[in-house]
Amino acid sequence: IFMMAKRFLKYFFTGTAVLLLLCILLVVTFDPFYQYHKPLPGLKAVLTDKEYQCAGSLKNFDYDAVIAGSSVSENYNNHWFDEGFNCTSIKAIRSYGATADLCYLLDIAFQDHSINYVFYNLDPSALCADPVTTFESTGCPMYLYDDNHLNDIEYLLNKDVLFEKIPYMIAQSLTGDYDEGNSYNWAQWKSFNEDMILGLYIRKMNIEDMKPETCYQDKLDGNLALLCAEIEAHPETQFKISIPPYSMLWWDNIYRNGETESYLYNMEQAMEKLLTYENVELYYFLNDREIVTDLDNYMDLLHFSPEINQYICDSMIRNDHKVTEANCHEIIEDSRSLAYQVVNELIKPYEDRIKVDIYD
Numbered sequence: 001i002f003m004m005a006k007r008f009l010k011y012f013f014t015g016t017a018v019l020l021l022l023c024i025l026l027v028v029t030f031d032p033f034y035q036y037h038k039p040l041p042g043l044k045a046v047l048t049d050k051e052y053q054c055a056g057s058l059k060n061f062d063y064d065a066v067i068a069g070s071s072v073s074e075n076y077n078n079h080w081f082d083e084g085f086n087c088t089s090i091k092a093i094r095s096y097g098a099t100a101d102l103c104y105l106l107d108i109a110f111q112d113h114s115i116n117y118v119f120y121n122l123d124p125s126a127l128c129a130d131p132v133t134t135f136e137s138t139g140c141p142m143y144l145y146d147d148n149h150l151n152d153i154e155y156l157l158n159k160d161v162l163f164e165k166i167p168y169m170i171a172q173s174l175t176g177d178y179d180e181g182n183s184y185n186w187a188q189w190k191s192f193n194e195d196m197i198l199g200l201y202i203r204k205m206n207i208e209d210m211k212p213e214t215c216y217q218d219k220l221d222g223n224l225a226l227l228c229a230e231i232e233a234h235p236e237t238q239f240k241i242s243i244p245p246y247s248m249l250w251w252d253n254i255y256r257n258g259e260t261e262s263y264l265y266n267m268e269q270a271m272e273k274l275l276t277y278e279n280v281e282l283y284y285f286l287n288d289r290e291i292v293t294d295l296d297n298y299m300d301l302l303h304f305s306p307e308i309n310q311y312i313c314d315s316m317i318r319n320d321h322k323v324t325e326a327n328c329h330e331i332i333e334d335s336r337s338l339a340y341q342v343v344n345e346l347i348k349p350y351e352d353r354i355k356v357d358i359y360d
Contacts, residue, residue, distance in 0.1 A: 024156045032165040033144060033155060034060050044173040047183035049165075050074075050093045054184075055145045058092060058108045065089040066109050069121025070097025071186070072244050075306040076119075076313060079181035084317035087117055091183050097123040099223040100133045103230050110234060119316070120227075120241045124286070127266040131222030185306070192305040194295040198353050201249050201301060204360045208258035213265035220266050224273055231277050238279055240316055243267065245285035245308065248292045250301040251342040260339050268332045275325050282323040283316055287335040293346055 028036055032046070034056035039045050045061065047053050058066075065087035067076055074093055081089045092105035102120070109115060136142055143151040155161060172178040231239055254260050267286075274280050291297055291311070297304050315321045323331060 027156050030166045032169045046169045046172045050184045063088045063090040065117040067119045068092040068102045071095045073121040074184040075187045075309045077181040080313040097126045099226050103226045115237045118239045128216035187306045192299050197295050197298040202357045203354045204256040207256045211258045213261045215262050240281045242283040245291045247298045248342045251339045255343045271328050283321045284323050
């Protein structure tokens with residue numbers, strides 16, 4: 001009996017070890033999070049999980065341009081930039097769009113790649129966010145972000161990776177109509193229309209006193225320091241920075257939070273600083289009335305349809321909406337005019353359809 005038990009344990013542990021090694025080999029071979037290599041020949045780069053795939057793809061893919069930004073940048077099609085700027089682009093996406101997070105991802109890209117273009121989406125909210133990374137505090141799998149493969153065990157022996165991620169990648173590559181240019185795209189099956197955005201906007205009942213324009217100065221300085229450090233460290237790279245067109249309900253919301261003047265100040269200071277660099281081009285869309293006042297372009301206060309993403313890309317290709325030292329202050333004054341026109345006039349026809357937060 002003892003010998004039988006001994007043989008059983010031997011076969012059991014040997015079999016278990018072989019099974020674990022096979023699982024590891026399978027994950028390393030197909031590598032759906034692209035931690036070790038780019039897609040195998042015949043398979044597409046199926047990028048749908050930015051928290052798990054962004055770092056690895058930036059390390060291992062072939063590219064010479066980066067589309068960096070928040071969730072409003074996810075609905076760009078990489079091919080628009082590839083064709084318009086004669087480049088091969090990849091996305092560096094962080095939903096919050098925090099400056100420190102995007103700079104962290106850019107550092108990964110620059111480490112082993114020669115980058116000709118960075119198409120950087122600068123969200124106004126990013127200028128007044130804390131200038132620190134948020135990956136760890138929001139539960140991102142940090143073992144996929146570092147260069148230490150010894151801690152990849154959670155990836156290598158993960159049943160979801162084995163039974164969901166790998167089959168999904170293969171299916172999308174061989175039988176699906178997945179477009180690699182639409183990496184991380186979330187617009188499919190989403191609705192962009194007036195009813196949607198009005199239904200999601202919960203308006204503050206009370207209007208706060210307007211805050212001092214410099215109330216976010218420390219955070220503004222910290223975020224600009226991070227972004228400018230990237231620009232200065234890579235003078236050979238052209239940074240095409242765009243400020244996206246949030247909806248007019250966003251203008252209404254920041255007014256009721258008492259933040260209109262501080263946001264305008266932040267953007268003006270940022271533009272003045274960024275325009276001092278020869279390798280920076282700046283594009284501004286927040287005062288594009290045709291877009292921001294048409295609520296059918298939006299899903300919520302911030303997120304616009306892919307058609308607007310293409311409009312932004314095409315505008316940069318044509319050098320439209322370009323900010324210069326000569327028109328920088330004029331653009332901010334025009335934005336100020338739009339902001340107060342929204343709260344005093346343009347919002348009025350919609351007020352009976354907007355939900356009000358009676359508890360604020």
